[in-house]
Amino acid sequence: MKNICLNFEKALGVVSKEQIFAQEATVNACMATLHEGNGAGNDFLGWLHLPSSITEAELTEIENTANILRSKCEVVVAIGIGGSYLGTRAVVEAMNNSFDWLHTNDRKNPILLYAGHNIGEDYLYELTEVLKGKQFGIINISKSGTTTEPAIAFRILKKQLEDAVGKEEAKHRIVAITDARKGALRTLADQEGYKTFVIPDNVGGRFSVLTPVGLLPIAVAGINIRELVAGAVAMEKATDQSVPFAENISAQYAAVRNELYKRGKKIEILCNFHPKLHYIGEWWKQLYGESEGKDGKGIFPAAVDLTTDLHSMGQWIQEGERTIYETVISVEKANHSVVVPTDEANLDGLNFLAGKHVDEVNKMAELGTQLAHVDGGVPNIKVTMPEVSPYYIGQLFYFFEKACGISGYILGVNPFNQPGVEAYKKNMFALLNKPGYEKESEAIKSRL
Numbered sequence: 001m002k003n004i005c006l007n008f009e010k011a012l013g014v015v016s017k018e019q020i021f022a023q024e025a026t027v028n029a030c031m032a033t034l035h036e037g038n039g040a041g042n043d044f045l046g047w048l049h050l051p052s053s054i055t056e057a058e059l060t061e062i063e064n065t066a067n068i069l070r071s072k073c074e075v076v077v078a079i080g081i082g083g084s085y086l087g088t089r090a091v092v093e094a095m096n097n098s099f100d101w102l103h104t105n106d107r108k109n110p111i112l113l114y115a116g117h118n119i120g121e122d123y124l125y126e127l128t129e130v131l132k133g134k135q136f137g138i139i140n141i142s143k144s145g146t147t148t149e150p151a152i153a154f155r156i157l158k159k160q161l162e163d164a165v166g167k168e169e170a171k172h173r174i175v176a177i178t179d180a181r182k183g184a185l186r187t188l189a190d191q192e193g194y195k196t197f198v199i200p201d202n203v204g205g206r207f208s209v210l211t212p213v214g215l216l217p218i219a220v221a222g223i224n225i226r227e228l229v230a231g232a233v234a235m236e237k238a239t240d241q242s243v244p245f246a247e248n249i250s251a252q253y254a255a256v257r258n259e260l261y262k263r264g265k266k267i268e269i270l271c272n273f274h275p276k277l278h279y280i281g282e283w284w285k286q287l288y289g290e291s292e293g294k295d296g297k298g299i300f301p302a303a304v305d306l307t308t309d310l311h312s313m314g315q316w317i318q319e320g321e322r323t324i325y326e327t328v329i330s331v332e333k334a335n336h337s338v339v340v341p342t343d344e345a346n347l348d349g350l351n352f353l354a355g356k357h358v359d360e361v362n363k364m365a366e367l368g369t370q371l372a373h374v375d376g377g378v379p380n381i382k383v384t385m386p387e388v389s390p391y392y393i394g395q396l397f398y399f400f401e402k403a404c405g406i407s408g409y410i411l412g413v414n415p416f417n418q419p420g421v422e423a424y425k426k427n428m429f430a431l432l433n434k435p436g437y438e439k440e441s442e443a444i445k446s447r448l
């Protein structure tokens with residue numbers, strides 16, 4: 001098996017190779033801080049050796065539970081937000097057929113739907129409507145067990161399920177993934193007798209995709225979680241502390257992005273030329289946004305789908321403020337084959353493409369875009385994955401996680417907390433008159 005690889009040749013100019021390699025000692029020190037566990041947020045380092053510590057028994061238990069849900073349900077709703085949602089969706093959207101829900105006959109896998117990642121009344125109405133008359137189950141995922149969005153969705157869907165199949169059967173169709181001891185979801189799950197999986201204390205939400213948080217719903221969708229984990233294990237080895245800087249892609253990516261940041265490149269745009277990787281970008285935005293955006297610092301993580309967004313954001317990227325750089329996820333080969341047909345009339349003038357694979361056209365768009373953006377003053381980093389498969393997505397996850405830990409330490413922040421997320425929650429509870437928020441309610445209302 002190959003590994004994903006990193007190429008930053010086209011990021012050079014604003015910063016030189018020598019300047020990047022001059023960071024080797026700093027990067028190695030940050031890597032050591034991670035591995036020795038003596039830096040900020042060191043109680044959240046469970047992800048570091050997570051892939052290689054997943055046991056056969058854990059995988060089997062997850063697969064067995066997935067099989068129960070798969071045998072009982074046409075639809076499974078994964079409830080969760082942020083780290084309890086994005087990794088699953090990233091894998092499922094990348095691996096499932098893009099028109100999955102239209103494949104209604106002889107389905108091998110239940111349809112996976114999502115809830116709890118917004119507070120949309122219309123979304124929840126439409127979801128509850130579509131579930132009427134369907135055999136469905138629920139995976140309720142919340143590390144803290146107290147997050148409002150998933151809690152509201154669960155309250156609604158739990159009732160619907162119990163009304164449809166009775167309380168007893170509902171218990172067999174609900175799985176909770178939460179803290180071992182704390183939180184409202186833990187209390188509820190224990191009281192109701194749901195099957196539960198634990199999110200380890202030392203794994204933060206945005207680093208949790210390779211725990212049952214991601215593995216259970218991904219397995220329910222019929223995707224091979226063993227390959228996903230195997231890919232992550234391979235990358236855990238390839239980016240280990242023992243691997244020198246010159247060969248360590250996570251170390252290099254962390255160094256390059258910080259060197260660009262120091263030189264005024266404040267925004268990183270993760271680009272894909274593969275529409276099915278859209279949610280990889282969403283997952284990556286949470287990983288880097290929550291890890292680095294604090295203390296008045298941090299690269300702003302943005303993401304675009306190309307060529308789609310070349311027809312909307314392309315102008316800005318080419319000629320807007322020169323504070324951006326790009327990291328392109330490049331997929332070497334497509335999983336399927338579609339060839340551009342010949343057309344006798346050739347009214348669209350496309351016969352010069354006849355006989356070519358669509359992916360060949362896409363690759364030239366990718367190359368042309370890279371050169372145009374580099375010419376326009378946008379440094380370009382490339383992460384190449386041989387194909388879109390669970391194995392290489394597993395590699396990609398771990399590659400970005402490891403680089404994120406190192407990068408956060410280079411930046412001088414605690415990459416493993418997210419104190420800023422609480423501000424909106426506090427205001428929302430005050431505005432909603434949550435018991436215990438009386439003072440805050442009074443204060444916030446006087447500002448309206």
Ligand SMILES: O=P(O)(O)OC[C@H]1O[C@H](O)[C@H](O)[C@@H](O)[C@@H]1O
Pocket residue numbers: 081082083084141142143144145146147150205206290418421
């Ligand atoms: O899994 P939960 O505890 O419900 O948290 C879900 C998400 O929401 C929080 O507000 C955090 O900002 C995220 O880091 C977390 O992934």
